[in-house]
Structures are given as structure tokens and as C-alpha cells.
Amino acid sequence: MPLPVRTRADACPGVLAPHDAADGALARVRLPGGLVTAAQLRVLASCAEDLGDGAAHLTSRGNLQLRGLDRDDPRLVSRLVDAGLVPAPSHERVRNVLASPLSGLHGGLADVRGLASAFDEGLCARPGLASLPGRILFALDDGRGDVAAEEPDLCWVATGPSEGFLQVAGVATDVSASRQDAPELLLTAAEVFLTLRAADEVQAWRVRELADAPGRIAAALDEDHDLGGGSDVPGRAGSPDRDHAAPAGPIGERALGVAPVLGELSAGQLRALADTGDPAIVTPWRTIVLPSPAPGARDALRARGLVVDPDHPALGVSACAGRPGCAKAHADVRADARALIELGVTTTAHVVGCERRCGAPHGPHTDVVARPDGRYAIDGTPVPDLFTALARTQP
Template sequence: MPTTSSLRSRPDLCPGVLRPWSADDGALVRLRLVGGRLAPESLAALRDVSGEYGDGDIHLTRRANLQLRGLPTRAGDLLPDVVRSIEATGLLPSRTHELVRNVMVSPQTALSGGRADLRPVAAELDALLCGTPRLARLPGRFLFVLDDGRGDLVTRPTDLGLVALDATSAQLRVGSTGWGPVVELASAARALTDLALRFLDERGDGPRAPWHVDEVARPLVAPRPPEAATAVTCPALPFGSVGGGEHVAAPGGVVDSALARLLVGHDRELVVTPWRGVLVPSEEAR
């Protein structure tokens, strides 16, 4: 039976600021948030961009990223003024690597529960992704998923990731069902980027090259059994008052001007969640 990748005849077309997707209402662009983290001032600036150039709303994705719709283009590219305005929000830190900054993290990490604070791991992973020129070749659908041990993301399909076993160690995820070695959290970001480079070696080039780890012919590492601690799971974060703050729903995945105004009224870093909501940390959890 042919693999999914063998049926493809083109690279992935995931949208970004420098690779907008043409839709009936104008261009759609996606802005990657590492771990969903979003400064209120960046949200406020993006709201203004959408109000001036787009449909006026900010759209949330199931990977805890942001999208703008209805943007003007010329010859398939965003107008330069729009690109500069988006860049000024601070949400386009790398033009070369914008499409590969796909890093999901347990939204409540360091705020409530979990076995480890994964924010430093995610920040280092993002820095290594953006600082390694060759990793700009990763497909735009390639995804890292980091679960802090509470089990909220452990069942998510992924290319590479980890599950924290305790405050200092984690087991690597290699593909959606595969497991790799146990590593120290201090070295986890480097281990993940090394595996991403190995994936590029295995996938090759051309329009039929695999998009995902599950599609490559050979395993990236010798398969390992999952550690017992990785079996913990928990349901999606409910809306309302939760550990560490308030999970605010964005109906239909849309942050309209009224909801944006409410969210930017806080002086705390926000966390966009994979359930199309925004976690507003409490004062005590800061």
C-alpha cells in the first residue's frame, strides 16, 4: 500500500506572513506562538493590524497559533506595509524560519500542576530552530508537542516531542506513537533539534518528500517502550476558572474586537490554548 507521502506531488502549503494563502475574502496568514505564549501588547498591536487591513478579528487555531484573514495582496504577496505592521507586533521574530516554529506546550505549565516547567525548554527549542539555517527546510506541518507530564497533550499526533517524567527528565516522543530515550530536560531541546536534522536527512528532497516523521522509511532512533509515567492523561482544559487562572473561550475560535479589548486589559502574559481559548494567568500564578 502506498504511503501518504507517496501520493503527494507538492510540498506543504501551510500559510505564513511571507507565504499567504489566497482565500475568497483575501489572504490568510498564520502566526506561530511557541507554547501559545502571547504578550498583551502584541495582541493589541495585532488587533490593530487586523482592524486596518483585515477582517477585524484574530482567529485561533487548534495548534494554539493565530491567523489573520482578509488581508490585501499584490501578485500573491502581502503588501509591504502589512508585512511591516505584522512584524512590528513582535510575532514574526524570524522571516526565514516562520513556518517551522510549530511548538505546542501544555498551556498550564509553570502556572498550575504538571511535573516540570517546560517554558525554558520551549524557548531554547525555538532559539535552536531559528538559529539553525538547515531547519528552515522542515515542512510547515512539522509539529513539536511538549507535555509537562499532566497528560493534556500526550495523545496529540506529533512529529517530535516529549513528556516530562519529573522535574528534571523527560522521555522523547518520535512520531505520533513512537518513543525515544529518556533525557535530561536541560538537554531536551538540543536532542529534539538533532532528531529534526536527522528527519531532514531521511526525508530527502523533492515534492514527494515526507512531511511527517511517521512517513519516513526508517525510524529516527531505535524504538523504546514508553515509561510508565507517560501513561497519565487528562481531558481538555475546561473554560472558566482553572488552576493558574481563567480559561476564556473564543467562540468559533474568533477573538473579536470586544474580546481582544478584554484580554489586553491584563498586564500578564497570555497563553493561547489548543482548545480555541486564551488562558489568563492569575496574579498568584505569575
Template structure:
């Protein structure tokens, strides 16, 4: 088992449009803190979102002793600690390193791996991808060249159900029903088929091939590559796989249009799934989540508890977590906003909380500025703070709809958001 200024939302950036960067990769990590308005910020990479008890305990202690008392979940199944003092860096590194969360200092910001959170728990995937996760993380940490990846580069390990393959990762390794594996290189419907045993090594080789192709472009991710370079990359990966003795061929496998997250509630015989309002967990909630079973954080700012008694579900609901599909918080997300972010034009988390109503058909994401940090993929309602109010846009895979700006009147804003989301269907 598994042990992201115009009057409408920005269209997808053309390949190569912003590939050349004027500075280095500024993504925060555990060993390199980021200065924010509410103190220093640490982003702890947790491959696949999988946390053992020792690591979960250390994270809770760090949030309580050094941070703002909360654990902030990210859209990649990682954890952010906020409100740190910059002088706390060495103590934080010692605490988390001692719990096994820093297996390689040189690679700590590039261990960006999302994985199907229900793999091996509900019997619906083609394979349990736990061995892939362990193997890929070990290979990344053992590769000198992989240390040169950006902190934004993303691997996805999908057990065949299509959940994390839909998240737009740079490289996706997907389980096949016949026991094999498929490797998707960028945003293409063409995949490279390999054996399951060769999957993690093929994913690492593809990442190293990207680094070579990106050397003179300044690209951090595959979508930043010039169009012709991106188009040639799968073929180059295939050539290098065969050169290394790996039996690989090309096939067609369209990327799923929608990423389906775990439905809150019971999962199989011994697991539970919950969503976390706005991705914020108090240390008390964190202890409740992580104290009874194996914890898996999801790319949808939720969690799966493996090996948990079903009686825990009621306690999690009483603690303020989302344990069923009827919650008004279902599908509601937001960036940190004010006062934590200097670029934000509003306290969007407070705005989101003030407008929570019946669950809607579409997810809604509140952003304090045009960057839309952490926004979802696929179809969603985009709410962005502007100097004139909040701009509401229906984002679809084929492009955004017509935006509507609503002044900062709570009632009017709540009504407009509810109308845009539409009623939830049974």
C-alpha cells in the first residue's frame, strides 16, 4: 500500500512563452524558508502524501512549537508551516530530518510526487502503486542530475483510475490493467508503455532527459519548453529507454478530463477519507487524523486514513472536518490571502467562509490576486479579488467564460458564487 492582469483568467501559457527566467528557482522548502507577511514559510515535500506516524508527529510538533499552530495542506499533497521565525530554520530541519522527512538535503525541494490516494484500499485501481512511490523517491534522491529539477516539476503516479493523471503533471506513470505501465511525457495523448518494474526508472530517465532539453531554454517545467522541443521530448525519451535496454513502445491514452478526488466517508473496510476546509488543520485535528492509522494527504487538500476504525469518522466530523458529501465546504478552496500574503488584495479565506452555503455542482476557488496560487484543474469557478470587487469566471477546459465582477457586498457575492457553481446533482 501507499506506506497554480487581464479581465479574464489567463489562458494557458503558450509553450516557451515564459521559459527563460531572470532568476533562480525561488520555491520554498524545508531548508530554504520563504519570507511572507505572517512570518517565514516552510514547504515540506511528502511524496505521494504518505506519512508514517513519526513524520506526522514531528510535523505537528513543528507547527505547535515553531509555527502558527496550523498545518496548511497544498494542492500537491504537501504541508506548509507558516508563521515561523527565520531563526527557526536549523531547529526545524533537525526536527523533521530526525523523523525521516529529509532523506536528501540536495533533493528536498524536488521530491514532488502526487499519487492515487486510494491505491490499494478500495480495489478500484489496476495496481497498488506503493512500490512505485518508494522506488521513484529512492531513485530521485540518488540521482545527481535530478537535484537540478525545479521545485515546481511534478511527477504523478496513477493506479489506473485516472485521478492524478488528470492533474497536469510533467510526467505521469500510469498502471495498466494488464500489469504493465504507461509513461506520459507532458501534455500529450501519446504514452510510452513499459513493464511495471521499469516504471520508476523510466520516469526518472524522462526527468533527466527533460533537464538536458531544457538546459538552454531556462524552462522549469515541460509546459515552459519551446513548442518544438516539447514535441520532440517523448521520442527522445523512447530512444534513451531503448538504448538503456528497456522494452518500450508508443501507444495512445488520452488524459482524463477531470480529476476525481476521494469522496469523503468510508473507504473499503478499514479506511476513511476526509476533506479539510480551506486546507487548514489545527494541531488537535492533525493529531486526531494521524493518531490511529497510516495518513495519506491528497492533492485536493484532504486526507485518507488507512487502517482506521469507522467510529473515527464521527469524531473527525465533530472536529470540523468534512466527512460526507453534504457539507457546504465541499469543493471550496482559497489561497492564503491577507494577511499572510503581501500580493493579496483581500482576506479571501474570510470571504470564502462568509459565503459558504449549500454544496454546489462545481468547485470554487478564491484567489487574492491574479497569480491564483494553488488553483484546481479542469472545470471550476474562479473568484479573484480585484480593486473593484471580486471577478467571477466559469473556467472550462476549452477556455474561460464571460467574467462578472461583484462589489464587496457579502450577500451579493454569496448569491453570485452560488449561481455560478450551480446546484449539486445527486
């Protein structure tokens, strides 16, 4: 496959550089490792309520978005900076780092808790890394292969409690580092990426857009390199299973998995999460993990309309913004997706308003795309009625 030719810098939105959507400005709030405190959840709730559309929206990179904003209103930036959610304005858009959300709680080979924060501090302390593209994605995988499956550009994958290797654009290298040195390895690899990008004189938005990126980055880090790239690399098989994806309901001995319907959290639900667990971990699968939920948290969150049961039909359905939030959408896909949930459809489906397929999960799923005539195509085949067609797929 030919490498894409970029003619401009990427324009991923942030807090300081929001995106103008059909329903107002959209601001993306980065949460390295998905970690967010109860105090920060309450600030986000007030921002959504006072300044936006009343909700926060989870993203496929473990971040949050606020929609329906006035880009000229200075209160959003002020509140988020005060809450510690924008610690380095110059690096705001490049703070994209995943960490296995169940690490130290249930499963995995190594405990990667704290590594995302250490990486973020190191990232923000290096002025040169502010020039990274906003699309770049880092990950710290505890060996279970969950975040390695999310197509990160640069990923440290544990092979035991205290050791691991570098994965570049999905390819394993023999460049290794200890658990405590993993953040430094990723930061150095990011600097190598920028050096190679400049040498190639290209505007690559992702590491894989550089020619032979795994080999060249590995060579720069370790002259005696030998690419692995075999099928046994964690995460290369594709979709993480339900244990990896932090399912709804009890997890391990104490943690609780919570899923907002279609990844949307009302201001009231944000406050309910703040009241029942501190901190919370936002996952790349639009779920939330409460490592230490308060007594009665599951019932309290269920009463707030959040999914806390592993067999709920909402867990299999996701959607893009659709109308009226996106001018390119051909349908109100979120309303249709909610109708599918009410119908009890158990097929894993992603419903989108156009061929761009924004927010699509990386794993296997039914592809539901709105057409210009307002009808849908399922896995490329136009259907006269979405609900009837998907109902027929039920086991």
C-alpha cells in the first residue's frame, strides 16, 4: 500500500484549538492513561452544563470531548487549566497515551499504573516534542495485548513483571526496556520519529506513514536490531476480548466497569461517577473503570442510566456524532442507534452518518453506514429498513 502524501499539518482538535462542528465548537480533553479524578469530573460536568451541550463524550482514544461550545468563551480554558487538565498548553494536542486500564487490578503481566503519568510529565518537559502531530498515539501495554491492539504508533509491551519491548506501528522490535524505563524509551522513539520525518521532508501524521518506520526507528535506538513482527505479537490479532475491553460490571476483586450508552455522559452522570469512585479510568472502548468504587456504587450508577451489567445490549452498539452535530452526516445516527439498543440487538454494530466512519472500533463489527437517501447500508449492502435487517441477525 502506498504511503499517504500529506500536504498540511494535521488539525486534531484540542481545548486551545477546538474544531468547529455543526452544533458549535468541539474541544477534546486529553486524559493520559485515561486517568481522571473526581474533582476533575465535577469540573467537566460544570463545563458541559454551563458551556456546552450538557454532556461529555468518550472517544476511542480514552479521552473526553465537549460539544456545543462557544469558541470565543474563555471560561472553558480557564476552568480546565485550573483543574490540571491542560498542564502544558504547548503540548496539549500531543498528550495521547493509552495504558492497560485493568493493570494492577485484574490480569496482565506487569503493573503499568503510574507509567502514563511519568510519560506525560516527560513529554511536556521536552519542548521539541510539542511539534509531534496531534494524531500520534502512544501506549503502555501490560502484556495482555489490549492497548497494543488499538494501533498505537509507539507502544511498550510487557513480557514480564519488569521487562518489555518496543512495538512500532504494530511491528515488534527487539529494542527492549525495563518497566521503569518504558516512558523514556517511548519519548526517545518519538524524537527519532521527528528526526526521520524531517529527513524525509514529509508531513507524516502517523509513524506508519514513514517508509520502513519500524526498522529505522529500531536502528536509531539500537544498532544491533532484528525485527520480529510475527503473529505472536500481543495485539496483532485485532480486537481485544471482553476482559481486555474493561466490560461493564464487577472486575476482579473490587473494580467496577461502567459503560455510558453510546459513550455519552450527562453532567449528572459525571457527578455520579465522581461521587462513587476516585479516580476513574476512561478506556479506549468508551467504558470507565472505577478501581475503588464506593459501597453501593453499582446500584447508584445503574439508577443514573449507566450500564453496569455485562449482558446489556448497549455494550455492542456505538455511533458517530451524526446529525445535527455533524454537517456531513446523512442521518441522526445516535437516535437510530438508541432505537437498536431498545430493540435488544446483540450484534456488535457501529452506526455512522457517512463513509468516513468516524470512531469505528478496530475489532470485528457490523458496519452500518447512512446513505445520502437517509437509508443505511449494512456491511456494504443497502437495506430498506435498518431495524428489520439487524433484527434478523439475532441468534
